[in-house]
Amino acid sequence: MVQENNLNSLWGKLIIEELIRNGIDYFCISPGSRSTPLTAAIARNKRARKIIYLDERGSAFHALGYAQSKGIPAVVVTTSGTAVANLFPGVVEACQSKMPMIILSADRPPELLDIGANQTINQTKIFGMYAKWYFCFPCPDKNISPKMILTTMDHAVYLSLNNPSGPVHINCMFREPLEPDEFDRGNNENFYVKDIENWIKTSKPYTYYSISKTIAESKETLSIVSEIIRMEKRGLISVGRLRSNYEVKAVLNFIRKTNWPVYADITSNLRFKNEINSNIIKHFDQDILSREFNEKAVPNTVIHFGGRITSKRFDQFLNQNKPENYIIVKDNPVRYDPVHLITIHIESDIISFCESVLKTIGKGNNNNIFKNFYEDKAKKVQEIIDNNTKNEEDINEVFISRHISKEIPDKSCLFLSNSMPIRDMELYGQSSDKEILIGANRGVSGVDGIISTATGFAAGCNKICTLLIGDIAFIHDLNSLAAINNIKIPLIIVLINNNGGGIFDFLPVSKCRDIFEDYFATPHNLNFEGAARTFKINYFLVETNNAFCQIYNDAVKIAKDRGESSIIEIITKRDYNLKLRRRIKMEILKMLEL
DSSP states (O other): OOOHHHHHHHHHHHHHHHHHHTTOOEEEEOOOSTTHHHHHHHHHOTTOEEEEOSSHHHHHHHHHHHHHHHSSOOEEEEOSTHHHHTTHHHHHHHHHTTOOEEEEEEEOOGGGTTTTOTTOOOOTTTTGGGSSEEEEEOSOOTTSOHHHHHHHHHHHHHHHHSSSOOEEEEEEEOOSOOSOOOOOSSHHHHHHTGGGHHHHHSSSOSSOOOOOOOOOOOHHHHHHHHHHHHHOSSEEEEEOOOSSHHHHHHHHHHHHHHTOOEEEOGGGTOTTBTTOOOOGGGGOOTTTOOHHHHHHHOOSEEEEESSOOSOHHHHHHHHHHOOSEEEEEESSOOOOOTTSOOSEEEESOHHHHHHHHHHHHOSOOSOOHHHHHHHHHHHHHHHHHHHHHTTOOBOOHHHHHHHHHHHSOTTOEEEEOTTHHHHHHHHHOOOBSOOOEEEEOTTTOOSTTHHHHHHHHHHHHTSOEEEEEEHHHHHHTGGGGGGTTTSOSOEEEEEEEOSSOGGGGGSGGGGOHHHHIIIIIOOOOOOOHHHHHHTTOEEEEEOBHHHHHHHHHHHHHHHHHHOOOEEEEEEOOHHHHHHHHHHHHHHHHHHHTO
16 A cells, blocks of 8 residues: 555655756755655755755745746745745745746645644635646545646646746645655555656656747738838837847847937846947936927837836836837736837747847938937936046945946846845946846835845856845845855845935935934944854955955955855945935936036
8 A cells, every 4th residue: 555655755756856857956945844745855856956945035035036047947845834925025026027936835734724733824825816826736645646746747837937927836735744755666656656657767747838939920010110110210229127148139139230229227138238328318307307308319219128117217208208109029918018108019029029120121220310319418427427436435325336337247147136226226337348147126126035036046147146235125134144155156245234224315205304214214223244254254344435346356356266255344324325316416417408
């Protein structure tokens, strides 16, 4: 007779093996008892790559970062109860940012539900609308064919990857005993696995799914778009998050051929390209732009590729000036029209769209007046930023972002925390010829899980990673420092400590002085040398711009030579940084009006 723990063990092995056969081989495991059949199967599978993440919340964000860099899901494995609930923030971000993820949660058997059993909650569709698909495996049963397990896992992988990508949740009920036990290799086992004999003899998944690509086949649509491009003298290209280097290359070819100015979002991985230097739009202030400036700056046609734009200023600019044509090209049906201006929505594989259109448009429009206008303004913006930072003695956040964009090692990666770090890199980063992969959690734009996402991003990239993060986000995810030495990839954490939430200084509530400091800025009066020491990470404290230049270079050298991570803590003053940013902004706006 097949014993219960034997069957638990076998089902766990089949689940994990089928994931690996589908190319999903990276597992984020948090300790727990009910998930023993899954954890044991991963631990004993030599092809499984794994990281032990002490808390589930960080584990989900780590998997999210891995998906950002690799484009394929990691597998998050949890025990039952609140362990599953702790995944929720990472699952929501994965859903909103269209990142694949596979959740394997262990669960109590049905007879323990709703009777007050310990560590038991109702895990059915716990992630609601934020999981693309939910399936609950019943307790292992010899009357259920093992084919069901394999085909279910194949379908889960397909759904997670198929556009729009996202998280899928597989709930696995197990009865005790949970400890792994081997079959007797007798007739009972042979009888149970008879249905999958052919699968056992191969290394392929039971069901092969072809991931579909949406091709813009409508000749009429392509003809309309091509004609617009050929005739347009005031065209602008905007680019959000792109899913692969192949998409980056395709969009770059499109930009070169059309010869239009470009707004490249920080998440597009085009932002640091020297040839993409017309990014002055992010410096616009819609309240004071003059009619004369708009007459020169407003595009008649906008073509947008990929995910959404980080900066709301871009949408405000378009909403104020309403281009005649606003064409969006992306590979999924999810609505993206924040200011209700889209005139043509093309659901297509971006690569095939660019190739199809470029065959029909001929050479780019030779009238470069519009592009030259943008490039001239962009050059002057860079001069203003440099003039306002190079001679500043006090350490400031503008300089930090600008220096990182200049000095980050080639062929490394950069992860940007939400709140001010990503905005500062958008506003003040400088282009270069370096090949830098950039990650950020812009689906929901929360400050939670940033360190853990960066560790997953670094693990997926397998490259030195610089993380630019603020103090509040750092506090939110302190426990994820435990994972840094486990990933074996050095992380350089540039920690801006301005003693609170610096972004609130830019909001109208900052004028309410009686409540602002305690309830919004929330000063904590902490430094983080002790945290670095606890988690055995190199620590540096920076007090000047010149010191930061040297220490960042030292941290890069330590990462390259010794493979060690570092925390560079920079103590800055919120009021000083606010004044500096406003000064730069006013000088740019004055220049734009000339």
